[in-house]
Amino acid sequence: xxxxxxxxxxxxxxxxxxxxxxxxxxxxxxxxxxxxxxxxxxxxxxxxxxxxxxxxxxxxxxxxxxxxxxxxxxxxxxxxxxxxxxxxxxxxxxxxxxxxxxxxxxxxxxxxxxxxxxxxxxx
Amino acid sequence: xxxxxxxxxxxxxxxxxxxxxxxxxxxxxxxxxxxxxxxxxxxxxxxxxxxxxxxxxxxxxxxxxxxxxxxxxxxxxxxxxxxxxxxxxxxxxxxxxxxxxxxxxxx
Numbered sequence: 001x002x003x004x005x006x007x008x009x010x011x012x013x014x015x016x017x018x019x020x021x022x023x024x025x026x027x028x029x030x031x032x033x034x035x036x037x038x039x040x041x042x043x044x045x046x047x048x049x050x051x052x053x054x055x056x057x058x059x060x061x062x063x064x065x066x067x068x069x070x071x072x073x074x075x076x077x078x079x080x081x082x083x084x085x086x087x088x089x090x091x092x093x094x095x096x097x098x099x100x101x102x103x104x105x106x107x108x109x110x111x112x113x114x115x116x117x118x119x120x121x122x123x
Numbered sequence: 124x125x126x127x128x129x130x131x132x133x134x135x136x137x138x139x140x141x142x143x144x145x146x147x148x149x150x151x152x153x154x155x156x157x158x159x160x161x162x163x164x165x166x167x168x169x170x171x172x173x174x175x176x177x178x179x180x181x182x183x184x185x186x187x188x189x190x191x192x193x194x195x196x197x198x199x200x201x202x203x204x205x206x207x208x209x210x211x212x213x214x215x216x217x218x219x220x221x222x223x224x225x226x227x228x229x230x
Contacts, residue, residue, distance in 0.1 A: 035219075045159075045167065045210055047219040059217045062124070095166060108214030109157050111178070113166035 002026040002112045004096045009117030012086055020117060022079040022096030030054075030074035033099035033106035036081050038092035039116075048094070049081065053103060064090075086121045093118050125149050125213050129222035135230040140201045144225045146194045146211035155215040158187055158196045161224075162207045170209075171196065201227075 008020040020036070036048040049070040050059045058070055069082040079096055093116035101107035126149035136142050146156065154174040159167035169178045171187035174194055184199040198205055206229050211222040 044224045045161075045212075045221040047212075047221065050217075050219070061218045100169075100172070107172075108155075108219055109169065109172040110159075110167075110212075111169050113168075115166060 002098065004098065004112060004114035006094065006096045006114045006117035009094065009119045011120045011122060013123050014087060014121055016086055017082070017084045018086060018119060020081040020083070020094055020096075020119070022081075022114060024077045024079065024096075024098075027098070028102070029072075029077040031102045033101065034070075034072060034079045035097045035099060035108075035110060036070060036079075037095045037097050037110070037113075038090075039095070040089075040092040043092075046092070050099075050106060050108070051079070052106065083119070086119075088121050091119060091121050124218055125152060125216060125220055127211055127213055127220050127222040129209075129211055129225045131225060132223065133226045133228065135228050136201055137230045138201050138203055142198050142201060142227065144196045144209055144211075144227075146189075146196070146222050148192045148194075148213055148215075151191045152213045152215035154190050155213060156187075156189070156194050157212045157214065158185075159210045159212065160205075160207045161210065167210065 003025045005023045035050045051070045067085045071080045095116045096114040097110045098112040099106040100109040100111040128147045130145045156174045158171040161167040175187045209225045
């Protein structure tokens, strides 16, 4: 079965960096585009970033553009989110999610979600 | 960016009721809309994609309709398991955006 397991969250001071990882299993990771979606405590969902299955194309939310970098290592079945210049408003649960389309362009429909990792930005 | 607005923000209903949640887009998104259900402390679950297509394994009491700028999610007969928060998501263009959520609570 599809499993997405995030790690790397924690408490970090404003301005510092953090890297999230997502270990994928139960499907052909290299065939699927992947996204990060976040949810601030008690708030709604916010899409963060997308990476194509081959890693060539990437898109970002305006709120993280220039600070966050999405990447993947298909040989390790792992998705990453490098977060630099963290701000208090980046505090959220970060979900690693799978795009529903296998190969080709992403569908941008999210069919599997990890359980999330909490990032808290605070001094 | 395309803004998604859901109404109502909170909905009180009883088991067996028929309920409808509305999602409006700030510009036309054709049929590129999905609905998700989220329960407290859990990750969201895909219910509907392409505005009206039921995700595999989702009960048929859930249905979606609409195109352009106005969309609805309907639950034909509420079950106890349906009390949750529902989000719409547009994927017509980047950045992908979500509605603010509709909390469905027990009356």
